[in-house]
Amino acid sequence: xxxxxxxxxxxxxxxxxxxxxxxxxxxxxxxxxxxxxxxxxxxxxxxxxxxxxxxxxxxxxxxxxxxxxxxxxxxxxxxxxxxxxxxxxxxxxxxxxxxxxxxxxxxxxxxxxxxxxxxxxxxxxxxxxxxxxxxxxxxxxxxxxxxxxxxxxxxxxxxxxxxxxxxxxxxxxxxxxxxxxxxxxxxxxxxxxxxxxxxxxxxxxxxxxxxxxxxxxxxxxxxxxxxxxxxxxxxxxxxxxxxxxxxxxxxxxxxxxxxxxxxxxxxxxxxxxxxxxxxxxxxxxxxxxxxxxxxxxxxxxxxxxxxxxxxxxxxxxxxxxxxxxxxxxxxxxxxxxxxxxxxxxxxxxxxxxxxxxxxxxxxxxxxxxxxxxxxxxxxxxxxxxxxxxxxxxxxxxxxxxxxxxxxxxxxxxxxxxxxxxxxxxxxxxxxxxxxxxxxxxxxxxxxxxxxxxxxxxxxxxxxxxxxxxxxxxxxxxxxxxxxxxxxxxxxxxxxxxxxxxxxxxxxxx
Numbered sequence: 001x002x003x004x005x006x007x008x009x010x011x012x013x014x015x016x017x018x019x020x021x022x023x024x025x026x027x028x029x030x031x032x033x034x035x036x037x038x039x040x041x042x043x044x045x046x047x048x049x050x051x052x053x054x055x056x057x058x059x060x061x062x063x064x065x066x067x068x069x070x071x072x073x074x075x076x077x078x079x080x081x082x083x084x085x086x087x088x089x090x091x092x093x094x095x096x097x098x099x100x101x102x103x104x105x106x107x108x109x110x111x112x113x114x115x116x117x118x119x120x121x122x123x124x125x126x127x128x129x130x131x132x133x134x135x136x137x138x139x140x141x142x143x144x145x146x147x148x149x150x151x152x153x154x155x156x157x158x159x160x161x162x163x164x165x166x167x168x169x170x171x172x173x174x175x176x177x178x179x180x181x182x183x184x185x186x187x188x189x190x191x192x193x194x195x196x197x198x199x200x201x202x203x204x205x206x207x208x209x210x211x212x213x214x215x216x217x218x219x220x221x222x223x224x225x226x227x228x229x230x231x232x233x234x235x236x237x238x239x240x241x242x243x244x245x246x247x248x249x250x251x252x253x254x255x256x257x258x259x260x261x262x263x264x265x266x267x268x269x270x271x272x273x274x275x276x277x278x279x280x281x282x283x284x285x286x287x288x289x290x291x292x293x294x295x296x297x298x299x300x301x302x303x304x305x306x307x308x309x310x311x312x313x314x315x316x317x318x319x320x321x322x323x324x325x326x327x328x329x330x331x332x333x334x335x336x337x338x339x340x341x342x343x344x345x346x347x348x349x350x351x352x353x354x355x356x357x358x359x360x361x362x363x364x365x366x367x368x369x370x371x372x373x374x375x376x377x378x379x380x381x382x383x384x385x386x387x388x389x390x391x392x393x394x395x396x397x398x399x400x401x402x403x404x405x406x407x408x409x410x411x412x413x414x415x416x417x418x419x420x421x422x423x424x425x426x427x428x429x430x431x432x433x434x435x436x437x438x439x440x441x442x443x444x445x446x447x448x449x450x451x452x453x454x455x456x457x458x459x460x461x462x463x464x465x466x467x468x469x470x471x472x473x474x475x476x477x478x479x480x481x482x483x484x485x486x487x488x489x490x491x492x493x494x495x496x497x498x499x500x501x502x503x504x505x506x507x508x509x
Contacts, residue, residue, distance in 0.1 A: 026246055026247055028167075029244065030247045030250050031166055032169060035169045035172070035314040036117075036226025036227070037225065037226050037251070037255050039173075039255065041311050044308060046223050048285070048287050049215070049219050051276060053212060054216025055206065056210030057200060057267050058201060058216070059216055059263055061204055061206045061207035062219075063260045064202060065204070066217065066220040067253065069221075069433075070426075072426045074248050074426075075418055075423070077228065078245040079406070079418050079419055079423075080402055081230075081248065083405075083409075090106055090228070090395075091329060093231075093401050094401040096487060098400065100472055100476070100483060101473060101476065103486055104469070105466070105467075105468030109461070109464055109468065110390070110391065111327060111330065112387070112390050112460075112464050113390035114322040115360055116383040116386050116387045117319040118319045119360075120379065120381075121315045122150050122151060122365050122375075122379070123365070125146065125316055126143040127376040128305070129309050132305040132306060132308070132309060154320050154358065157317065158351075160349060165321060175311075183262075183269075187268055187269035190295050193274070195272050198267075214440055218444065221433045225391060227251045227252055229318065230247040266288060289301045289304065324353045333485050335482075364379075365379065378453075381445055381448050382448050382451065385441070385444055386457050389437055392430060392437065396430040400423065406419035441457075
């Protein structure tokens, strides 16, 4: 039988299925989190827009600014992770910090975000796969063929132990990081391009320059979406009270330094003026292909194209795991459908929630295909904007939840910076990012901005959020026994940590 654990005190007599413990360590959790950020997809998809239409050659400084803001945000996030371990990270954190009603609304928004992120990434994967196979092998297949293949492989891998996915993602992630690092380092070793190694791109003030600094900064922050998924694997990780905080900081800072280095050297390789010209032209990917060809060779461009495929696949797989765990976390509390909270008897995976996520992702992809939409322009862009708007709102609420949680609990852990100043600054910073998204929504959507779906995005986010608030209020008034378990995951590993638990955490990672 699937492993179950007794209920926490809030839900006497209740038993739930448990995710397989000790399935993944620090490196595995980092791989999962960084895969959702998808470095190669983030760089090739976001950097050309930032350079061509945003903060110009100050884009690396924009990544520096984003690194600082997200590191501050992570301080509070990590403080919560040391106390609460839950598969539905934001859902549990906000429920404890801002109350069950806000937690339910945030949980529904997070579910929406991660559900659509997988379908979005299927779109960009299909685009890269079709163009690369056609260019290099001369085989031109409809994009839906590649989309169906990705959906199928993702569904199969997600049925098994999370460790299998972590290993597969690790291989793909190392490959994509290696090629980006190789191109950047080749530029550095050659002394840069036409302008040498200019310092202007990393000067902090230049993060706020260019044609549209707001657009550039938004795309910088967009490049990190998914790093917060570290907390979702707490129940499956070894020693979550140590692994999750470390994995979060490593992911944020490590990804940030990598983005700064790669974007800086990419601009250096093309030259300052050349970078802007290429990024705003008809072939923005040449921003990477030109230095790869010039400083390594033609084979590097071919390898780069294939790694765009594997990198986007890894990203989609990681988002699938996130969505499945949110559905599982809500399902095992009896919301949506209790069957979502079941785990596989042998693999300990949330296999039913994973199956439901596969069905939803397939339906979304199929709807865009049947209506003749483009996999990149429409499927990828529109669903990415929808998911990003939803998750940024949840991240903002999570920052304030940290303040609320430690104000009411654990006076021994209260700290002027970790549990007050940092989360407040992080929340204000995330609010600013939401503002950047709203202001630059049309530009971010590009040619898809005229579509009906684009116009509906704010309404979809609002409907889900206020629907969650309404559900929370209804449960409080009509179903108080159900209301009491909102965000209170009923497993020992997911319940609130006592002070003794934190002090007695084992030393291994």
